[in-house]
Amino acid sequence: xxxxxxxxxxxxxxxxxxxxxxxxxxxxxxxxxxxxxxxxxxxxxxxxxxxxxxxxxxxxxxxxxxxxxxxxxxxxxxxxxxxxxxxxxxxxxxxxxxxxxxxxxxxxxxxxxxxxxxxxxxxxxxxxxxxxxxxxxxxxxxxxxxxxxxxxxxxxxxxxxxxxxxxxxxxxxxxxxxxxxxxxxxxxxxxxxxxxxxxxxxxxxxxxxxxxxxxxxxxxxxxxxxxxxxxxxxxxxxxxxxxxxxxxxxxxxxxxxxxxxxxxxxxxxxxxxxxxxxxxxxxxxxxxxxxxxxxxxxxxxxxxx
Amino acid sequence: xxxxxxxxxxxxxxxxxxxxxxxxxxxxxxxxxxxxxxxxxxxxxxxxxxxxxxxxxxxxxxxxxxxxxxxxxxxxxxxxxxxxxxxxxxxxxxxxxxxxxxxxxxxxxxxxxxxxxxxxxxxxxxxxxxxxxxxxxxxxxxxxxxxxxxxxxxxxxxxxxxxxxxxxxxxxxxxxxxxxxxxxxxxxxxxxxxxxxxxxxxxxxxxxxxxxxxxxxxxxxxxxxxxxxxxxxxxxxxxxxxxxxxxxxxxxxxxxxxxxxxxxxxxxxxxxxxxxxxxxxxxxxxxxxxxxxxxxxxxxxxxxxx
Amino acid sequence: xxxxxxxxxxxxxxxxxxxxxxxxxxxxxxxxxxxxxxxxxxxxxxxxxxxxxxxxxxxxxxxxxxxxxxxxxxxxxxxxxxxxxxxxxxxxxxxxxxxxxxxxxxxxxxxxxxxxxxxxxxxxxxxxxxxxxxxxxxxxxxxxxxxxxxxxxxxxxxxxxxxxxxxxxxxxxxxxxxxxxxxxxxxxxxxxxxxxxxxxxxxxxxxxxxxxxxxxxxxxxxxxxxxxxxxxxxxxxxxxxxxxxxxxxxxxxxxxxxxxxxxxxxxxxxxxxxxxxxxxxxxxxxxxxxxxxxxxxxxxxxxxxxxxxxxxxxxxxxxxxxxxxxxxxxx
Numbered sequence: 001x002x003x004x005x006x007x008x009x010x011x012x013x014x015x016x017x018x019x020x021x022x023x024x025x026x027x028x029x030x031x032x033x034x035x036x037x038x039x040x041x042x043x044x045x046x047x048x049x050x051x052x053x054x055x056x057x058x059x060x061x062x063x064x065x066x067x068x069x070x071x072x073x074x075x076x077x078x079x080x081x082x083x084x085x086x087x088x089x090x091x092x093x094x095x096x097x098x099x100x101x102x103x104x105x106x107x108x109x110x111x112x113x114x115x116x117x118x119x120x121x122x123x124x125x126x127x128x129x130x131x132x133x134x135x136x137x138x139x140x141x142x143x144x145x146x147x148x149x150x151x152x153x154x155x156x157x158x159x160x161x162x163x164x165x166x167x168x169x170x171x172x173x174x175x176x177x178x179x180x181x182x183x184x185x186x187x188x189x190x191x192x193x194x195x196x197x198x199x200x201x202x203x204x205x206x207x208x209x210x211x212x213x214x215x216x217x218x219x220x221x222x223x224x225x226x227x228x229x230x231x232x233x234x235x236x237x238x239x240x241x242x243x244x245x246x247x248x249x250x251x252x253x254x255x256x257x258x259x260x261x262x263x264x265x266x267x268x269x270x271x272x273x274x275x276x277x278x279x280x281x282x283x284x285x286x287x288x289x290x291x292x293x294x295x296x297x298x299x300x301x302x303x304x305x
Numbered sequence: 306x307x308x309x310x311x312x313x314x315x316x317x318x319x320x321x322x323x324x325x326x327x328x329x330x331x332x333x334x335x336x337x338x339x340x341x342x343x344x345x346x347x348x349x350x351x352x353x354x355x356x357x358x359x360x361x362x363x364x365x366x367x368x369x370x371x372x373x374x375x376x377x378x379x380x381x382x383x384x385x386x387x388x389x390x391x392x393x394x395x396x397x398x399x400x401x402x403x404x405x406x407x408x409x410x411x412x413x414x415x416x417x418x419x420x421x422x423x424x425x426x427x428x429x430x431x432x433x434x435x436x437x438x439x440x441x442x443x444x445x446x447x448x449x450x451x452x453x454x455x456x457x458x459x460x461x462x463x464x465x466x467x468x469x470x471x472x473x474x475x476x477x478x479x480x481x482x483x484x485x486x487x488x489x490x491x492x493x494x495x496x497x498x499x500x501x502x503x504x505x506x507x508x509x510x511x512x513x514x515x516x517x518x519x520x521x522x523x524x525x526x527x528x529x530x531x532x533x534x535x536x537x538x539x540x541x542x543x544x545x546x547x548x549x550x551x552x553x554x555x556x557x558x559x560x561x562x563x564x565x566x567x568x569x570x571x572x573x574x575x576x577x578x579x580x581x582x583x584x585x586x587x588x589x590x591x592x593x594x595x596x597x598x599x600x601x602x603x604x605x606x607x608x609x610x611x
Numbered sequence: 612x613x614x615x616x617x618x619x620x621x622x623x624x625x626x627x628x629x630x631x632x633x634x635x636x637x638x639x640x641x642x643x644x645x646x647x648x649x650x651x652x653x654x655x656x657x658x659x660x661x662x663x664x665x666x667x668x669x670x671x672x673x674x675x676x677x678x679x680x681x682x683x684x685x686x687x688x689x690x691x692x693x694x695x696x697x698x699x700x701x702x703x704x705x706x707x708x709x710x711x712x713x714x715x716x717x718x719x720x721x722x723x724x725x726x727x728x729x730x731x732x733x734x735x736x737x738x739x740x741x742x743x744x745x746x747x748x749x750x751x752x753x754x755x756x757x758x759x760x761x762x763x764x765x766x767x768x769x770x771x772x773x774x775x776x777x778x779x780x781x782x783x784x785x786x787x788x789x790x791x792x793x794x795x796x797x798x799x800x801x802x803x804x805x806x807x808x809x810x811x812x813x814x815x816x817x818x819x820x821x822x823x824x825x826x827x828x829x830x831x832x833x834x835x836x837x838x839x840x841x842x843x844x845x846x847x848x849x850x851x852x853x854x855x856x857x858x859x860x861x862x863x864x865x866x867x868x869x870x871x872x873x874x875x876x877x878x879x880x881x882x883x884x885x886x887x888x889x890x891x892x893x894x895x896x897x898x899x900x901x902x903x904x905x906x907x908x909x910x911x912x913x914x915x916x917x918x919x920x921x922x923x924x925x926x927x928x929x930x931x932x933x934x935x936x937x938x939x940x941x942x
């Protein structure tokens with residue numbers, strides 16, 4: 001064994017026992033949600049795409065000399081070109097503008113349906129979760145029963161009753177798709193209800209409504225945001241589906257679903273008429289999906305492996 | 306287990322009742338009634354029709370009559386196709402839809418499950434990335450978009466498959482694939498995440514500690530547990546195939562029940578709409594019941610009432 | 612005494628995105644035939660991973676990075692997965708901490724016990740079943756015939772652990788590794804499980820490695836104890852040695868922090884201050900120095916070697932170096 005100088009066995013001065021250098025930096029997993037989202041490339045791509053779509057939808061049509069309903073019968077069925085970036089449809093209408101208008105409709109539907117879903121779903125779910133007991137039981141039984149029926153069926157029926165048109169779509173979608181939100185909110189409330197800050201608030205004399213809105217709901221924001229983000233593509237899809245079946249907006253409004261439906265008989269000769277709306281729908285839904293997945297990952301932190 | 310089944314049965318019947326009632330009320334909420342959209346019929350004919358279909362009876366009586374007939378399995382006559390009952394329409398067109406739907410289901414299970422399993426076993430390797438990229442696109446493309454794309458690429462450009470009707474097994478391929486697309490992708494993702502989660506469980510570690518070969522660990526111990534959430538998802542799958550059939554049958558001109566339903570909506574043929582809705586609801590409730598029973602079989606905790 | 616297991620300079624690391632976590636660092640110990648050895652340490656000290664390394668059951672991304680593991684003359688670290696599978700459940704068995712989740716919920720208990728029997732022994736199904744029922748009975752499970760066809764959720768925690776033990780012992784392994792087998796169970800059940808293990812050792816000569824943070828439990832069962840801190844062995848010796856003459860400040864700290872039955876009323880429980888080190892960036896020197904009341908300059912620079920304190924008693928501490936000041940070695 002090699003020789004060790006005697007000084008090495010002097011006791012360590014207090015200051016040198018610095019623990020922090022040894023224990024390492026505290027795991028920084030409770031970082032900013034926004035930062036975590038920003039790191040997720042696919043989610044950010046989705047977000048930028050959505051922003052781009054919104055910009056195009058709102059200001060795009062202004063750039064084009066054409067309106068979505070002008071028919072130029074001498075320019076029917078043209079492929080994409082410098083005059084008409086996406087070509088024209090069988091009635092000579094400029095497809096680019098029509099696709100942009102379709103974006104407006106889809107986004108409007110997504111937004112409106114989500115807002116209604118949000119309101120109805122959050123209210124229903126929070127009441128059920130907060131009240132608990134039999135009230136909760138009954139309310140959720142109803143949800144379960146409604147859930148087992150395809151909701152598209154109901155949307156279709158509602159459309160028949162209410163009549164075609166954009167407003168009807170808003171109402172129909174909103175009235176039918178709140179189930180998921182209700183379930184999510186109820187689950188959150190149930191798990192938060194028993195926590196101590198609720199008991200503390202009660203002890204301070206807070207009324208039930210106050211507890212619900214000021215204390216519990218803010219903690220549900222995460223799952224609510226995620227559910228809204230995932231509901232939007234569903235609404236867009238349903239609107240396209242309905243329009244495709246002829247149950248959506250009326251001619252000559254240009255919903256993407258309707259564009260796809262119009263393109264169908266001409267798909268052999270004029271595939272571009274199908275291609276652009278199809279891409280538009282798929283890219284939009286994909287973007288929302290990526291954003292939704294990213295939000296879910298960002299709001300549900302797990303320790304880095 | 307009996308208690309479980311009985312409870313599910315009771316809820317199923319209650320659900321069907323709820324659907325019937327809601328749909329009935331919706332149909333009768335349509336302003337003007339079923340015949341007003343027609344070009345003006347002579348008043349005599351109108352009166353005749355109204356009496357024949359009891360359209361002037363008070364609402365509750367119409368409802369009671371309807372429920373009574375329903376219990377006997379009679380869905381009433383079609384309002385638009387003279388001499389044809391709704392039952393007949395369903396009997397003739399449902400088998401076609403059923404074939405389409407079952408083929409789609411087969412595709413979903415035979416393509417989606419293995420894809421998910423392989424992805425899970427080769428996590429983050431190229432098979433996983435490829436499968437999950439395809440799946441991400443698959444859940445974003447609506448079925449009618451997929452259908453029209455398939456028609457264009459495979460039917461028109463490549464000319465491989467027929468694009469319409471329900472004639473031979475070849476005509477079944479594209480519609481089934483289009484119908485199955487979204488759900489295949491979803492099932493693949495679901496299977497993957499389910500398998501990954503199961504493979505983290507303690508009992509998998511125990512299985513390995515017993516010296517069992519990896520094959521047994523994955524296919525005996527992991528798979529059965531991983532299938533549980535997928536069985537649960539089969540309910541929504543059935544519902545989706547059903548509603549998806551509306552567009553797919555329209556696009557491919559397939560004479561199935563979905564096509565008749567959509568036609569009925571266009572024609573405002575209310576008995577058809579009501580009847581087919583009730584039929585669909587009953588079908589789905591029955592499928593959900595079967596799924597629940599399947600669940601019972603796989604998971605002993607449910608079976609023995611934990 | 613014949614050594615059934617000899618671990619020398621075992622090192623295991625986790626290769627994480629954040630870097631290499633050296634979880635087990637240069638660990639050496641032996642286990643004799645029919646002997647029970649306890650590996651004692653805090654959570655995160657690397658004791659479980661040491662045990663898992665023996666049968667190469669490390670979770671991703673762990674890997675054995677060095678050392679040798681000799682079991683009954685075979686070098687385990689060199690075995691491929693297929694050969695390792697013949698050893699697991701057969702020559703070396705392992706049981707884990709949470710028995711309720713360690714059994715597959717969708718298969719009967721009987722099905723799961725039959726698996727190692729059918730795989731490792733040339734028995735017919737009928738013969739295996741008889742053996743399995745017998746093992747259940749020997750593990751203290753009443754009505755074993757009936758229990759054979761039941762599912763794990765129908766068993767209590769203690770019963771599940773008995774099933775696990777039956778499953779682990781049914782092929783008569785030479786070595787049983789038990790990772791916190793009784794920690795998740797209630798006190799009276801703890802004692803029963805430990806008695807079961809002790810009986811197994813005495814009757815069948817099965818060697819046992821008990822991994823635990825509970826010194827008391829280790830004392831009840833084990834002949835020898837190895838104390839691990841931050842992935843390294845800091846002390847090893849017979850149970851008597853460790854309890855009555857601990858050589859390492861950490862061991863002494865551990866003993867001071869547990870309540871004793873015969874303690875005087877006013878004796879305080881003294882916890883060890885500070886936290887275990889981050890295994891991603893272990894500083895040079897003795898890993899315990901930041902929490903040690905006797906730290907010296909050398910302790911921050913070089914890892915102490917193992918010094919002989921008694922006949923089978925070793926401790927890795929610079930205080931045992933002849934040049935060290937006459938630091939108290941008592942309690």
